[in-house]
Amino acid sequence: MSTLRISLFGKLKIERGEHEAIKLEARRAQELLSYLLLYRERTHEREKLATLLWSNQSTSRAKQYLRQTLWQVQSTLPSAAENQHLLLVIQDRIGINPQVRFWLDVAVFDQAYTCVEKIPGHTLEYTQVETLRAALPLYKGDLLEGWYEDWCLFERERYQNIYLAMLDKLLAYSEAHQEYEAGLAYGTQILHYDRARERTHRTLMRLHYRAGHRTAAIHQYESCVAALAEELDVGPAKSTIALYHQICADQMDTMPALPVGPVPDAALHQLEQIQSTLTQLQTQVNELVQIFAHDSSNHS
Secondary structure (H helix, E strand, O other): OOOEEEEOEOOOEEEEOOOEEOOOOOHHHHHHHHHHHHOOOOOEEHHHHHHHHOOOOOHHHHHHHHHHHHHHHHHHOOOOEOOEOOEEEEOOEEEEOOOOOEEEHHHHHHHHHHOOOOOOHHHOOHHHHHHHHHHHHHOOOOEOOOOOOHHHHHHHHHHHHHHHHHHHHHHHHHHHOOOHHHHHHHHHHHHHHOOOOHHHHHHHHHHHHHOOOHHHHHHHHHHHHHHHHHHHOOOOOHHHHHHHHHHHOOOOOOOOOOOOOOOOHHHHHHHHHHHHHHHHHHHHHHHHHHHHHHHHHHHO
């Protein structure tokens, strides 16, 4: 049986396999499914779900609507196996069935970021970089575009921040490894969402300069000044101005500083072995010096 695939970035999209679209027509049915998928790690009380989705209705009417909507979702989505539905209903609680295998874009996105969340971008390993690069295209747009419920707005902002954090790490990696064109693309994408992010402007200024485009670096500074004035009504920081003057004077280092990060375990083990060997050699040298000194005193 083809895998059920659900995407929440951009517009809600449900497919069986990669080509067969599944239409969940009712808006409340879409909201119920999306909410349960976003908070898939736990089950939810029926009454709270009913109140969340039909806050302007009485409790009894809201529960009735929930029953009808739940039936719509269950009857529309294909079963993974006989009597095995995506939604798990246990007495007065509803959630996502952990026994059902399906593909969810935000789950893959979450997993990719969790693997690197606490690792500085310039110290990422190549496999970690590839994981982030593979996850970026999943973000086809903001979460559930066009929806403005409170729970949706909160999750939309959270995922946008994760997306920007991913780009930040890849930008730092690109600068540290002199991948200037890739870094410029990541930085430009960040500014698409936050055009007044000053540290990103500074990084782009450095990347342009090191790529041999001093004029572009100067234009980047001008864009930074304009964005800060229009968005925040402030001027650039001293560090940004200092960088600008270095670029204008053609005095900025063309090579980035070597990244300082945690030493890998294998390297630490090798260093410990070297240190142990040096200690042994130093002991042998000291013993030989004492022997020669003793022989010299006997001959004299």
